[in-house]
Amino acid sequence: MATTKTRAGSWAASLLFASALLTSALIWWQFAVPIFDGAHLPSHRGHLATIIGHAIGGTFMIWAGAGALFIGWTGRLRRFHKTFGYAYLGGGALGATIALWLSTHLTHPPLSVGVATGTLAAFWLVFAGMALRAALNRRFESHREWVIRSYVLTWTFVGCRIAQEFHLFDALKEEGVTAGIWLNWVAPILICEVALQWARGGGGVGRKATTVSREPNA
Numbered sequence: 001m002a003t004t005k006t007r008a009g010s011w012a013a014s015l016l017f018a019s020a021l022l023t024s025a026l027i028w029w030q031f032a033v034p035i036f037d038g039a040h041l042p043s044h045r046g047h048l049a050t051i052i053g054h055a056i057g058g059t060f061m062i063w064a065g066a067g068a069l070f071i072g073w074t075g076r077l078r079r080f081h082k083t084f085g086y087a088y089l090g091g092g093a094l095g096a097t098i099a100l101w102l103s104t105h106l107t108h109p110p111l112s113v114g115v116a117t118g119t120l121a122a123f124w125l126v127f128a129g130m131a132l133r134a135a136l137n138r139r140f141e142s143h144r145e146w147v148i149r150s151y152v153l154t155w156t157f158v159g160c161r162i163a164q165e166f167h168l169f170d171a172l173k174e175e176g177v178t179a180g181i182w183l184n185w186v187a188p189i190l191i192c193e194v195a196l197q198w199a200r201g202g203g204g205v206g207r208k209a210t211t212v213s214r215e216p217n218a
Helices: 002-036 048-074 078-103 113-136 140-164 170-197
Strands: none
Touching (some): 002 048, 048 078, 048 140, 078 113, 113 140, 140 170
């Protein structure tokens, strides 16, 4: 029975990961690539460097993060794990820091959007920092969980773009944008946390927290 549950959980996680990659690819192609090819640059006069830097950082967040998660999960191509991991953290730190700066320098309404996006960027930096700290201290189980949390926040950029197509908060008019951003990053991270903690709250003998001296296969 335990094996069956483990396999079901693995398939569910695989499907979720594949769905995240597919939706990320679609949104990245639709919203990030036009920035690189100059299609949207005229609308960002005055802060072109920050927009391009944010797009570059976001690209690393999505794809290097996916690579690091895949390697850590499957144990394949392990020699590239640190390369992908540092690319994710470095590129993500660039993108999140710029996002934090942009959030405090909004020039268009609703200005409340800056609170939602700035908080998201700050949480990503905290989660990524915790992941790095855990890895440096060879607490790889904790490292894995913090990376998952940070990648969920990375994906919320995709989730927000998808949610916009459903116009859930049109009744709130201008402030609906802010409400949508809050919901679309807070809800996924709460669901993620429940999933990470689910086994620990179940019956039976709980797993002991251990400090490992090598990188795990999953």
